[in-house]
Structure formats: structure tokens, C-alpha cells
Amino acid sequence: MVATLIRVTGDWDVAEEAAAAAFERGATTWPRDGVPRTPGAWLTTAARNLALDRLRRRGVEAGKLQELGVMQTRAGRTPPDPADEATDGPAWDDRLRLVFTCAHPALPLESRVALTLRTVGGLSTPEVARAFLVSEAAMAQRIVRAKAKIAHAGIPYRVPGPEALPERLSGVLAVLYLIYNEGYAASSGERVQRLDLAAEAIRLTRLVVTLLPDGEAVALLSLMLLQHARSAARVDSDGELVPLEEQDRSRWDGAELAAGLSLLESLAPEVWGPYRVQAEIQAVHARAGSAEDTDWHRILSLYDLLPKTPFVTLNRAIALGMAAGPPAGLAVLDELAAAGRLTGHHLLPAARADLNRRLGRRDLAAGYYREAIGLAPTGPERRYLQRRLAGLG
């Protein structure tokens, strides 16, 4: 509804206020007059009238109506988009426009994430602030600035044309993946995962998939579901991290795994972007009965399809250590360390420690564990590495 109002009024704040006021009005009149046959349409109409009313009143003093007038005049000067004319268009259309506006690349990345959660996801500003561990005031200001840029820079409220769509859709997916990752593997703080954020990202990605069935969007949803299915098993009763090989696979969410796998199977063979590859890697884990049964050779060949970033190389080296034995993996990690591209990141010494531990080289492993502990950014990761170090005996 807010999405529809934004299109009608061209003003985000007025739209949000009017939506809230319409709900309030419904709450007082429905018990008295009965619930209308189509409550959704009633609310939208009521909110639209309230919003336009408010704009008219404010227009005199603040020039808001003029801004709206300018937008209309401009639309009249260039051939109008037929979709802009249909004020009663389906609400899904409006939500899709909103997704693209919030994830517009002219906005700073952190604003795109915040605005998507706030406006498309419907989270309150304090909730978004908590999710990213910033103060409410700072988050409120970030959102206000983003909305101001949308208005002043003329960021449109529409789905991009075919020329720009692939690039822009991948920007939308990147924002959703960022929200998901922050939920799945919190980059700071004391908690292993923030399921609220991960669940929100899944909900939004599902929305995008419904609105715009695109192969890579489906693949991203599959990737999220396949990882999210392991949430309960990733954390023990003390809230500590449990690595994949030690997880109790009976605690994986079977329904979510099945949904993820079936999405992956529905993809056309030519859809083979980075989200598909990562989802396929997760699917190998999902299908394996245990860590030992995992088809590491398939995982290796999937990693070969991804761009060779330092992190992909690192993960591939771990998979190689599992497929061909720790020395093969260690050789790649040595090269990676010599290249210096992951200097200062805890994952590199952690991987070297792990492969050395598997070879029974306790002293080497202990040294790398200590290095990784010093670099680990979150409490759960630090404590996991400390347990590993203690476990060397």
C-alpha cells in the first residue's frame, strides 16, 4: 500500500503517514460500520485521499504540490510510461518499482540496504538500526538522506527498461544477498547469526522472484534456503558455532532443503551465474548424508566456475584439501599467503590451521590457530578457534 501511495503522491513521508492514518481510521470505523467487502482496496483508497489531502494542505506552505506538479508536467513533456498512468494498477507492480528505487546504484550501498529493509520489508527504523548496530538517530538520518536524494536527484520510481534491467536487477540481488549474509554470518558482535535479517532477506527475495521470475533471482533464493536450512544445527545450545562437518544433519530443516533443491532443479540449463554456482555447492552439502559422503570433486568443479577472487580461492583450497588430501590444499593456501591478498583476514590462518590439524602437525596448527584467534572479528568465531586450539591436546 505504501508503495502505491508513493507512486500516487511522489512523496515517501506523506505516503507512510497516510497509510498509518488510514489503518487508524479503519480501526475506528470498521467496528461501527462493519468491515468493507475489500478491506485492502478500502484502505488504499482512504490512504490515497488522505495523502492527496495532506499534500494539498502542505502544498501551499511547502511547495510539495508544486513538486508533484513538476513531476506531472515533466511526464507530459516526454512520452509518458503507460504504467505511470494506471493509478489502479496491481499492487505487486508498485512493490517491484519500490524494490528498484530502494536498490538504486546512485544511493550509497548502506542506504540501499537500510531503505530496502525499511520501505520494502516494512521494518521500523529502530529495527533496522538494531540490525546494523547503529544508533536510531544515525539510521533515521541515513534513511532521511536517502529519501532526499531520491527526490532531489530524480531517482525514478519505476522498473528499469530492458537495456538497464539486467545490471540493475543484479544490484537488487546484491542488496538482498548482503542483507542475508549479515543475518547468516553476522560480521560483528556476539551472535553467530541473526535469523531475523536472514528470514527478512528470504522473504524479500521470494517477493522479487514472484514479481520478476529471473533465473539468477531464483538461484539466489535457492542459495539462501539451502544455507538457512542449516541454521538450527549451526549453533549449539550455548549459542556457539558448530562447523559443517560436526553438525547434526537431522536438525537441518528438511522442508527448506527440499524447497531450495526444487528451485535449483527448476532452473533452465543456461542459467549459470554466480548465485547458481553457489547454490549448487550448497546443494552438494544438502544431498550428502555426512561430511565424509560429500562429493568434494563436484564442489571443486563448481568452484572452478566462479571468478577467482581470494575468498573463492581460499574456499576451493579447503575443498581441495578434502578431495585430494590436506597437502594439496595447503599448497594452494601457501601461494595465497605469499600473494598477500588475504593478509589480516582470520580465514586464511584458520584454514591453514585446520588442514595442518588433519595432518597431525600439532605445532604448526597451533601457531596458525593463535594467529587466526588474534584476527577473528566476532566472539563466536574466536571461541570456536580457541576450542579447536585446546582440542589439539
Add this chain to the structure above:
Amino acid sequence: MEYLLLYAEGTDPQPYDPADDTIAAWVADVEARGVSEFGERLRPGQDATTVRVREGRTLTTEGPFTEAKEWVGGLDIIDCRDLDEAIAIAARHPVARFGTVEVRPFVRWPDADPGARVVPPGLADRPVKGKRYVMFVCADPFGETGGQDDPETWVEEMDGRGVRLFGEVLRPPADATQVRDRGGRVLVTDGPFTEAKEWIAGLDLIEVRGLGEAIEVAAAHPMARGGSIVLSPLWPLDPEDDHVARAEREAPERGRRLEPRVGVER
């Protein structure tokens, strides 16, 4: 909506390839869209002159305000549907392939006539009577504060003298968008092209007898005291000209200052 497109060269280690500098195709596209209000190439950075007034004295320096290598090599003012169309237009410009195009919205005054445009109609038909400079009005954290800084008096005086052909204030750099094309991929990011502390807050097109008068006009602007003014002479070009031959012909001109030398206090 009206936007200023600033073509910043030297922002990237991307090599300049004259064969790729296909300006004629871009001009044809913009003409077909009917969005162009104004467009000029500017002389390279060494021909810019920066004017500041500090403690009542006019200080002039050669080159743009910024210590960095990048500077504006040209600009366009377009009136198009929204930011996405402006980005599409910017992305097709040759400079997007070897530099950065900065898209800046203008300030929209609440009391302005909705039909008014930044560039007055008929400017293209007005005969050039003197020398034209683009005057970039720059905000600068080191400028003097206090005193009268409303440019209204300056605008009235310069309009009256027939010196100022048009001018407008820009939205701040937070509302800027950068557009690049790297190997056919359009990269869009937020913010201005330069990390410098100074930023372009507005611009005017002036027509004067020469650099001396341009400096006098710039020094009279209140922002010469509160910030700095950069005077960039136009560098006309014929889009139909063979662009490879032009690049070759102009190469010797790119490295030396053709404007009168400045740098003395007056």
C-alpha cells in the same frame, strides 16, 4: 528534470583511445532525444584560472582548485525524464569509457516558474561577441565566512552588463551520481568524481573581453571570498570532424597554457 553532466578526465588509469572518442554518435543520440540545452568542451586544466578573494585581495592561480589530476573537460546541460535517462545518456558519452561522467541535479527553487529552464531559449542563436568562460562556483572549507554571500546583487549587475548569459545553483555533492562504462558494463556509483575538499556548487556562463575582465567578474562574486571560482575557457569542437585526426592535431595544445599567465596578487 534538468541535469548538469560534467566530463571528468584523468579520474582513472583507463587509457585514452582517440579511436573510441566517438562524440558525433553521442551528439546525434542526444539531438534525437531532444534533451539538450547546452553543451561545450572546455580547455584542459592548465588553462583554468582559479580566483579567490582573501582579506580583500584578489588571488589568482593557474589550474583548477584541486590538487588532484582530474578536472572537468566539458559539460552538458540536459532536460530529461529522470535520473535513469540521465544515466543512460551519460553512459553513452565517450568520456564514460575513459573517465567519469558526473550527473548533478540543479536546485529546484520552490517559487520558480515551472516552465523556466537553466539555459534561456535562443542562446544558441546569439552571436558570440567576446570570449566565453564557464565559471565554476566552488564551495571550499577554507573560505572566509560571514559577510554578505547572497549572489543576487552580482547576478543583477552581471546580467545588466550583458556579461552573464545564464547560471544556476547545483544540489550538493551528496546528490551526485558517477557514471562509467568499462568494457560495455555501465558502472553507477554515488558521490562526486573528486575526493577534493572543494566542490562545485554552481556555474555561470560569462561572455567577456578576455581573462582580465573574467577575473574581475569572478572576484566580484561573493563566493570568491567564501570559496573559490574556477574560470574555464571553452574549447569549441566540431562533432563532425574526424575525431582521430583531431586528437592528433590537438595533442601539442593539451600540454601548455594558452591563456595569459596569472599568479600575481593585485
